[in-house]
Amino acid sequence: MQIKLIIDEKYAETEIHIHANAYSEQLEQLMKYLKATSTDVIDGYLQQDIYMLKITDIYSVYSEGAKIYFQTDEHEYESKRKLYELEELLEKDFVRVNKSTLVNISKIVSMKMERTGMMQLVMDNDTTAHASRMYLKGLKKRLGIGRDV
Secondary structure, three states, rough: OOOOOOOOOOOOOOOOOOOOOOHHHHHHHHHHHHHHHHOOEEEEEEOOOEEEEEHHHOOOOEOOEEEEEEEEEOEEEEEEOHHHHHHHHHHOOEEEEEEEEEEEEHEEEEEOOOOOOOEEEEOOOOOEEEOOOOHHOOOOOOOOOOOOO
């Protein structure tokens, strides 16, 4: 793959052109990555107050019943968005580890395989999350570990 960068004042905004001889999964992933919103903050709700949370401060996003929460060091903030919307919005920094949880990949410290086939993830604030077997391959791929890398 060749990458070229051209800096020219004639462009009012950044343009990205991709030239390829065939469509591939790698191109699809690249396009999804480029289209993802590069946001630094997201809205979280604590009682009646709205907080602008830094993405880097969020350890996990999880659903409990019909509600979605952001877990940070200080609090658990509620989100008004759906989990699948947050998965798309935060895909640069987060990965789905089970049906109801996304984790910030930069916050994972260690992983331990359990007897049930699930993986226990230890975050850098000493909280844990469990990766189900269904999502384990995707997690390993995002972390760059395992045979399929």
